Amino acid sequence: MLFSKRLIKGGVHPNGQKKLSNNNAIVKLAPPKRLFLSLKQHSGAPAKAVIQVGDKVTAGQMIATGQGGSANIHAPYSGTIESIAEHVAAIPGGGKQTMVQLLCDSEPNNNYIKLHHHYQSRAELIDIIADAGIVGMGGAIFPAATKLRSTLNKEIDTLLINGCECEPYLTCDDLVMQEQCVQVVGGVRYLLEACAAKKAIIGVEDNKPLALQALIDATSEDDNIEVQTLPTHYPMGSAKQFIQALCKVEVPKGKRSTDVGVFVQNVATCAAIYNALRFGNAMTQRVVTLSGGALEQPMNIEAPIGTLISELVATCGGLKLSAARIVVGGPMMGHTITNMHSPIMKGTSGILFLNEDELPQTTSSPCVSCGRCVAACPMGLLPNAMAELIANDDLEAAQKQGLNSCLLCGSCAFICPASLPLTQYFSYATTEIGRQKKMQQKAQLARRLNQQRTRRLEQEAIKKAAEKAAKKAARAAGGTRPQRSPRVPKTAKQES
Ligand code: SF4
Numbered sequence: 001m002l003f004s005k006r007l008i009k010g011g012v013h014p015n016g017q018k019k020l021s022n023n024n025a026i027v028k029l030a031p032p033k034r035l036f037l038s039l040k041q042h043s044g045a046p047a048k049a050v051i052q053v054g055d056k057v058t059a060g061q062m063i064a065t066g067q068g069g070s071a072n073i074h075a076p077y078s079g080t081i082e083s084i085a086e087h088v089a090a091i092p093g094g095g096k097q098t099m100v101q102l103l104c105d106s107e108p109n110n111n112y113i114k115l116h117h118h119y120q121s122r123a124e125l126i127d128i129i130a131d132a133g134i135v136g137m138g139g140a141i142f143p144a145a146t147k148l149r150s151t152l153n154k155e156i157d158t159l160l161i162n163g164c165e166c167e168p169y170l171t172c173d174d175l176v177m178q179e180q181c182v183q184v185v186g187g188v189r190y191l192l193e194a195c196a197a198k199k200a201i202i203g204v205e206d207n208k209p210l211a212l213q214a215l216i217d218a219t220s221e222d223d224n225i226e227v228q229t230l231p232t233h234y235p236m237g238s239a240k241q242f243i244q245a246l247c248k249v250e251v252p253k254g255k256r257s258t259d260v261g262v263f264v265q266n267v268a269t270c271a272a273i274y275n276a277l278r279f280g281n282a283m284t285q286r287v288v289t290l291s292g293g294a295l296e297q298p299m300n301i302e303a304p305i306g307t308l309i310s311e312l313v314a315t316c317g318g319l320k321l322s323a324a325r326i327v328v329g330g331p332m333m334g335h336t337i338t339n340m341h342s343p344i345m346k347g348t349s350g351i352l353f354l355n356e357d358e359l360p361q362t363t364s365s366p367c368v369s370c371g372r373c374v375a376a377c378p379m380g381l382l383p384n385a386m387a388e389l390i391a392n393d394d395l396e397a398a399q400k401q402g403l404n405s406c407l408l409c410g411s412c413a414f415i416c417p418a419s420l421p422l423t424q425y426f427s428y429a430t431t432e433i434g435r436q437k438k439m440q441q442k443a444q445l446a447r448r449l450n451q452q453r454t455r456r457l458e459q460e461a462i463k464k465a466a467e468k469a470a471k472k473a474a475r476a477a478g479g480t481r482p483q484r485s486p487r488v489p490k491t492a493k494q495e496s
Pocket residue numbers: 376377378379380381382383405406407408409410411412413422423426
């Protein structure tokens with residue numbers, strides 16, 4: 001079924017650039033010599049390493065356990081733990097993260113530690129997904145099991161599977177849907193069971209005809225799974241817009257999709273869920289798009305988590321010219337990195353090597369009040385007004401204008417004829433507000449602890465004064481001091 005064009009508010013039509021990388025089959029990377037597994041490759045707290053330097057590990061073995069809402073991490077290959085230390089990471093703003101450095105065996109053995117993957121109930125099914133360390137691979141990197149557990153006490157009507165991949169250049173989901181449609185649909189069936197939804201809809205943009213056909217064929221026997229075609233329209237793949245397009249419901253501000261009876265998951269995550277429940281495989285590999293005009297041969301590579309970006313570039317034949325910008329993720333919502341010696345993580349969908357011609361215009365001019373950013377905003381915000389408030393350092397007023405609802409989708413900046421870096425304003429303001437909130441919380445905690453201490457000291461002083469007064473009163477009532485025991489004089493022998 002193909003919907004009419006206007007399904008979501010606003011949005012833009014950037015040049016897809018999908019053909020650069022979607023013409024060839026997924027390339028499977030040979031086992032790398034070393035892997036760098038970050039302990040923080042999901043939302044929540046960093047995972048806790050459960051191995052030590054020098055330990056021998058087998059493929060599939062858990063090397064770090066999720067804690068505080070995070071996810072388990074497993075060894076993709078057998079090898080030896082060389083170090084657990086800081087290493088450069090492909091994260092926004094650069095910087096380092098603690099990583100487990102695994103020296104892979106020169107001849108990786110074929111043993112793979114399988115997860116216990118039999119279940120009797122929904123809760124046990126979800127536990128297997130948690131054991132496998134599966135996170136949302138569409139960019140959210142939220143542990144899939146945590147999200148699923150939230151459905152145990154909710155009624156879910158529709159399971160939505162996101163195959164939009166609306167960011168330009170990225171084609172990893174497209175290729176996964178084409179080549180691994182059995183795993184994707186298998187994962188959808190498990191998810192239907194896990195969240196007890198009545199039906200599932202797989203939504204795919206119409207610029208992926210091969211993926212659409214593969215899914216239609218793979219679901220021909222499933223009465224409760226539909227495949228629906230959506231128009232190519234950025235940001236169709238953003239969760240709120242995706243739900244709006246397929247279910248015609250809006251998720252109210254401050255609410256989750258499960259509050260409106262919808263559960264959303266990405267196609268590649270479905271394939272990972274299938275591999276865990278069907279075969280007991282933990283999440284140790286993923287498909288990554290390598291693309292951009294500076295890359296010799298753009299392609300999709302299935303690589304173990306922890307592979308260095310430099311090794312993926314070498315597989316693509318290297319760079320044909322120096323990249324003007326390296327972007328992790330898509331060009332609309334991704335972030336820039338400078339160091340190719342950083343590894344891919346569970347949420348790395350693509351790495352782009354863009355040449356000068358592919359970069360947006362960087363010299364901006366004053367706002368001409370054309371209102372195009374307002375028309376393009378899928379959240380119905382006033383990007384021009386918000387940017388002005390942020391430029392004047394009035395973050396409170398920007399919040400009142402709806403900054404908290406901003407998806408950082410980049411549609412406004414993309415359409416702006418003055419090339420104003422609107423998304424950068426909103427990204428800066430969101431980070432700054434988060435930082436200020438954290439500082440306020442810290443100050444509040446310190447104030448509360450100080451108040452508690454003062455109260456305790458006051459109570460102790462009152463208690464001491466009361467005891468002293470009671471003693472004094474007792475002495476006054478007795479008229480004399482309490483008698484001491486009479487001294488027994490020491491004998492001469494004791495003294496000697
Ligand atoms: S980045 Fe924010 S303000 Fe700009 S279009 Fe997207 S949601 Fe609207």
